[in-house]
Amino acid sequence: MAAKKSNKQLLVDWDEFKINVFKATPVDLNESPTDKIKRITKLEANPEQWFKYYFPNFYTSEPAPFHIRSTKKILSNLEYFLVRSWSRELSKSGRTMMEDLYLAMTGKKKNFLEVSSSYDNAVRLLQPYKIILESNNRLINDYGEQQSINNWEAGEFVTKSGVSFRAIGAGQSPRGTRRDEKRPDKINIDDIDTDEECRNPERIKAKLKWIMEALIPTRSISEPLQIVVNGNIIAKYCCVTELAKLADSHEIVNIRDKDGKSTWPQKNSEENIDRVLKTISYNSAQKEYFNNPVVEGTVIKDVHYGKCPPLKFCEDVLIYADPSTSNKDRGSGSTKSVVVLGRYKHQYFVYKVWVDQMSNARFVECLYEAYRLLVSNNVDIKRVFVENNSLQDPHYEQVLMPLILEVGKRSGFIIPITPDSRKKPDKFHRIEGTLEPLNRLGNLIFKVSEKDDPNMKRCHDQMLGISEKSKMMDAPDSIEGGIWIMQQRVLLRDNNYVAGLRSNRKY
Numbered sequence: 001m002a003a004k005k006s007n008k009q010l011l012v013d014w015d016e017f018k019i020n021v022f023k024a025t026p027v028d029l030n031e032s033p034t035d036k037i038k039r040i041t042k043l044e045a046n047p048e049q050w051f052k053y054y055f056p057n058f059y060t061s062e063p064a065p066f067h068i069r070s071t072k073k074i075l076s077n078l079e080y081f082l083v084r085s086w087s088r089e090l091s092k093s094g095r096t097m098m099e100d101l102y103l104a105m106t107g108k109k110k111n112f113l114e115v116s117s118s119y120d121n122a123v124r125l126l127q128p129y130k131i132i133l134e135s136n137n138r139l140i141n142d143y144g145e146q147q148s149i150n151n152w153e154a155g156e157f158v159t160k161s162g163v164s165f166r167a168i169g170a171g172q173s174p175r176g177t178r179r180d181e182k183r184p185d186k187i188n189i190d191d192i193d194t195d196e197e198c199r200n201p202e203r204i205k206a207k208l209k210w211i212m213e214a215l216i217p218t219r220s221i222s223e224p225l226q227i228v229v230n231g232n233i234i235a236k237y238c239c240v241t242e243l244a245k246l247a248d249s250h251e252i253v254n255i256r257d258k259d260g261k262s263t264w265p266q267k268n269s270e271e272n273i274d275r276v277l278k279t280i281s282y283n284s285a286q287k288e289y290f291n292n293p294v295v296e297g298t299v300i301k302d303v304h305y306g307k308c309p310p311l312k313f314c315e316d317v318l319i320y321a322d323p324s325t326s327n328k329d330r331g332s333g334s335t336k337s338v339v340v341l342g343r344y345k346h347q348y349f350v351y352k353v354w355v356d357q358m359s360n361a362r363f364v365e366c367l368y369e370a371y372r373l374l375v376s377n378n379v380d381i382k383r384v385f386v387e388n389n390s391l392q393d394p395h396y397e398q399v400l401m402p403l404i405l406e407v408g409k410r411s412g413f414i415i416p417i418t419p420d421s422r423k424k425p426d427k428f429h430r431i432e433g434t435l436e437p438l439n440r441l442g443n444l445i446f447k448v449s450e451k452d453d454p455n456m457k458r459c460h461d462q463m464l465g466i467s468e469k470s471k472m473m474d475a476p477d478s479i480e481g482g483i484w485i486m487q488q489r490v491l492l493r494d495n496n497y498v499a500g501l502r503s504n505r506k507y
Helices: 007-024 033-044 047-054 065-076 092-105 119-135 137-143 201-218 239-244 270-278 282-289 360-376 393-411 427-440 454-464 474-495
Strands: 080-086 111-116 156-158 164-169 186-190 226-230 249-253 316-322 335-344 347-357 384-387 417-420 444-447
Touching: 007 119, 033 047, 047 065, 047 092, 047 137, 065 080, 065 092, 065 249, 080 092, 080 239, 092 119, 092 137, 092 186, 092 226, 111 119, 111 201, 119 137, 119 164, 119 186, 186 201, 201 239, 226 239, 270 282, 316 360, 316 474, 335 360, 335 474, 347 360, 347 454, 347 474, 360 384, 360 393, 384 474, 393 417, 427 444, 427 474, 444 454, 454 474
Parallel strands: 080 226, 080 249, 111 164, 111 186, 186 226, 316 384, 347 444, 384 417
Antiparallel strands: 156 164, 316 335, 335 347
16 A cells, blocks of 8 residues: 655645646647637537546547437436446546536536545645646636635635635535625535445434535525536445435446446556456446445355255254344434244355344344244144343343234234244354355355345445455354254254253253
């Protein structure tokens, strides 16, 4: 990892950038006023030529079709919500900047907000705008001096014509962004997600709440607003994925298309893509270049899906459930899980999973749903085990059992519950020791027809995320608990004893 640059080095880099902008934008001082107006009019009528003329050090490769289509959406719709999940090296931020300056110079937008995961990142993203407005000879020659005497700081500046730009970090107050009664009419949200925050859904929820309740409402209702979100899908639940659900358009462009070809061959050759991808891990490549985040654990690398034998033909079938003491079905509530498992010979099958943040009442309903699944599949012996260690025992006796009896009265039957009071070893090592060998040998199989079920997807992600640091292993924990019980029964059958079982255990 490269060392973080000092403030002094950053200043040197920006000074060099400023010099390059100045040198790259020479002007024809002998051009007549009439020819100048004609040239500007012609350029403004063709945005791609406008970009190429004013930003030669950014417009270094001819655009791909997706660039042109996307820019047309922005320049043709002053009220628009666009999410760009373009791969790295496809110029998300660079193209957005060129579009913004086109809108600013042509008077179509007046108040720009640049938003990122932190204030420093927002300032960094806004810095090229500021330097270009200071140093781009062609913009200055055609649209006049831009740098004002006052209001010209790194995080907030206003041009002489009254166009304002302001950097905002996530969570900061966006109040005070009105400029001469002009509310923000362009909001760029760039690199809003971080890897660390994406590991905590509550932090993502809080950030989304800030975007929806504090940032966007700075707009005027009567004036058009553009929102452009630039960000890869770095997690299955992140700000980008959730904002995309609200957007007018969500553009997902990977480094390669569905045929395996470069989506921007004018810039990124196949050879260069191959070279880059060979230097990073598969998971990193999927996240950064293919908008396909893979939750990387340290134990399970693949989840095996396949057809499962009918439940009634399994040699052993059971339901295993892992409750938590929380009664929340949203927010910071703990995750509960219920799984239906079967064994046939040496293979173990996961038929159905319920795993989510849920209330105690919903958890009990899932137990009954699982039991009905066994009934509908003509399973003769229906066993239901609920984890009940010493910490959970009061919760089991005082909360779960009354709910089970209550639902039982409504349903006309009480499900047979056996509390699993096994003194369990460390969760990670227990899951690793039981599930990893079965999975590695292809003997842990998940029902393929359930693959797209939201609960099974959560289970899938938790299986891949099994690691010593992971806090989300509730479904694997239940699977391990059920398989361990079935394994003990195999030992009991084959050897007429069960080593290590408590004397009062009945399986």
